Amino acid sequence: MNEPSIRHPGLNLGAAHGADDEAAERVLFGFWLFLMSDAVLFGMVFATYVTSVRATAGGPGPHDLYDLRSVFIETLLLLASSFTFGMASLALKYKHATGKLVGWLVVTLILGASFLGFECHDFITMFAKGGVPSRSGFLSAFFDLVPLHGLHVTAGCLWLLCMVAQIARYGLDRQVKLGIMRLALFWHFLDIVWIGIFSVVYLGGLV
Amino acid sequence: MTGQAGKTAEQARLAAEERRDLHAYVWGVTLALLLTVVPFALVHEGHASRFALWVVIGTFGIVQMIVHFRCFLHITLSHKREDLQLILFSALILIILIGGTVWIMGSLALRMALPLRT
Numbered sequence: 001m002n003e004p005s006i007r008h009p010g011l012n013l014g015a016a017h018g019a020d021d022e023a024a025e026r027v028l029f030g031f032w033l034f035l036m037s038d039a040v041l042f043g044m045v046f047a048t049y050v051t052s053v054r055a056t057a058g059g060p061g062p063h064d065l066y067d068l069r070s071v072f073i074e075t076l077l078l079l080a081s082s083f084t085f086g087m088a089s090l091a092l093k094y095k096h097a098t099g100k101l102v103g104w105l106v107v108t109l110i111l112g113a114s115f116l117g118f119e120c121h122d123f124i125t126m127f128a129k130g131g132v133p134s135r136s137g138f139l140s141a142f143f144d145l146v147p148l149h150g151l152h153v154t155a156g157c158l159w160l161l162c163m164v165a166q167i168a169r170y171g172l173d174r175q176v177k178l179g180i181m182r183l184a185l186f187w188h189f190l191d192i193v194w195i196g197i198f199s200v201v202y203l204g205g206l207v
Numbered sequence: 208m209t210g211q212a213g214k215t216a217e218q219a220r221l222a223a224e225e226r227r228d229l230h231a232y233v234w235g236v237t238l239a240l241l242l243t244v245v246p247f248a249l250v251h252e253g254h255a256s257r258f259a260l261w262v263v264i265g266t267f268g269i270v271q272m273i274v275h276f277r278c279f280l281h282i283t284l285s286h287k288r289e290d291l292q293l294i295l296f297s298a299l300i301l302i303i304l305i306g307g308t309v310w311i312m313g314s315l316a317l318r319m320a321l322p323l324r325t
Binding site: 196 | 316
């Protein structure tokens with residue numbers, strides 16, 4: 001009753017995938033290294049935000065600009081997208097029909113795009129209230145941090161599109177499998193960064 | 208006969224593993240939802256004291272991050288060691304960088320009477 005050995009972060013393909021599972025180890029560990037360095041980048045931007053949060057220079061502050069309801073919806077969308085990507089990973093690992101895998105990926109893409117839609121709407125509302133990046137140190141730091149995450153999600157959405165196209169073009173070969181698994185790590189990592197953003201920026205700002 | 212029996216045993220093992228993997232995601236999303244809704248509700252109500260709210264937001268945020276690592280990224284204590292070590296090392300770097308920055312800049316603001324504190 002040995003547990004299957006775990007080779008790398010994320011859902012492992014398992015022995016049923018043979019050499020693909022072995023090839024995943026190095027590739028996914030390398031990608032994990034990138035994600036951790038990305039986490040340090042986000043950490044520094046968080047630090048910049050926290051030290052600038054009171055520097056409103058007489059301009060609008062968190063209470064004037066943040067919309068808790070919208071942020072809550074964004075949080076739920078991103079959490080749901082993490083779950084649907086998990087379902088896609090399961091479909092890949094247990095060799096469900098390719099249509100099912102593509103279906104979960106498309107649902108994830110729709111949730112990610114809706115998140116971006118809500119976020120853009122937030123930014124536009126902030127601009128309308130005078131909350132532009134050049135207004136104060138606080139707003140510069142805000143628009144350094146939150147859109148940086150949004151940019152990552154945009155990249156993730158484009159990557160999702162590429163993976164769906166690659167599945168259509170090449171089928172589920174090794175490169176495509178490893179691509180989906182790296183994207184899964186990226187997507188779950190972005191959801192963890194979002195926990196930091198809604199806790200520190202939005203909830204912390206509105207307390 | 209034995210080959211067939213082996214195949215069914217393998218299928219049963221895979222089915223059990225799939226159930227276990229699915230449970231991880233379902234548990235993950237349920238716990239994460241709970242850990243999200245509570246701080247949002249408390250901030251929305253706005254009755255609790257500022258300090259209490261900050262403690263709740265911080266604690267729930269960190270616990271939710273651990274839930275995501277455990278259930279979505281499948282990092283466990285029995286994991287291949289260098290993955291976990293890398294996370295812990297990155298966490299150490301982040302604590303030093305963020306903690307150091309906030310400490311130094313906060314102290315500067317206090318001494319220079321900058322408007323960084325309310």
